[in-house]
Amino acid sequence: MSASKTTHVYTPAQAFVKIASFCAYQERTQQEVRIKLYEYGIKSAEVEEIIVKLIEDNFLNEERFAKAFAGGKFRVKKWGRNKIIRELEMRGLSPYCIKSGLKEIEEDDYVSTIHQIIDKKSRESTVKNIYQKTHKIAQYLISRGFESDLVWDILKAGARD
Known part of the structure; x- marks a missing residue:
């Protein structure tokens, strides 16, 4: 008997509440949020609308994510700039956000x-x-x-x- 995870399909309004909570818990990238919304069964056009609303309500801010990520990985895990840059690029962040995040490292x-x-x-x-x-x-x-x-x-x- 396998323990399979049952997927629940949410309405856009339900998904927004759930994803806002997801973003409030920890800084996220648009890519992470997009993947999560697709898992919730939300359609592409609605996903983009939800992401715009999250940005407007300041739940989602990739520059803030980059700063928190770069500062944390440097202070806690002792990562160098090159490794931080590679990781942020893999997460789909813009060069501007990456540069802004690296400014957190004195x-x-x-x-x-x-x-x-x-x-x-x-x-x-x-x-x-x-x-x-x-x-x-x-x-x-x-x-x-x-x-x-x-x-x-x-x-x-x-x-x-």
Whole structure:
């Protein structure tokens, strides 16, 4: 016996109330809302009307989403700008919203975070060869979305200290 989820078809008015609650709980993108409305059985033209109404009532704001997303992923998960940009692009945000979201990351905090990660990874690393260790740390930071030129500049400056 499989536990299948039964889908409920909503009227546009019911869907609006439900989706407004969905947006009020957490910042959302238009793409997420659109997918959810289609799951509710709403037709394409009505979906766009509901999205316009959500934007007018300030339930849906992609610039606000980008700011919350970028700031949160940087502070909590220690993601670099490149990874944040890729994720926001995948979510269908405009270049303007992405740029606005990245403004939430202060340059001093960004560089400081790179230094913290380098210190942590240096302490954790069991590699004895300094060049291999530096390369591993750089690879890790770049995979986290930090810009390679910035990572290498910081690592090279640290080697001189």
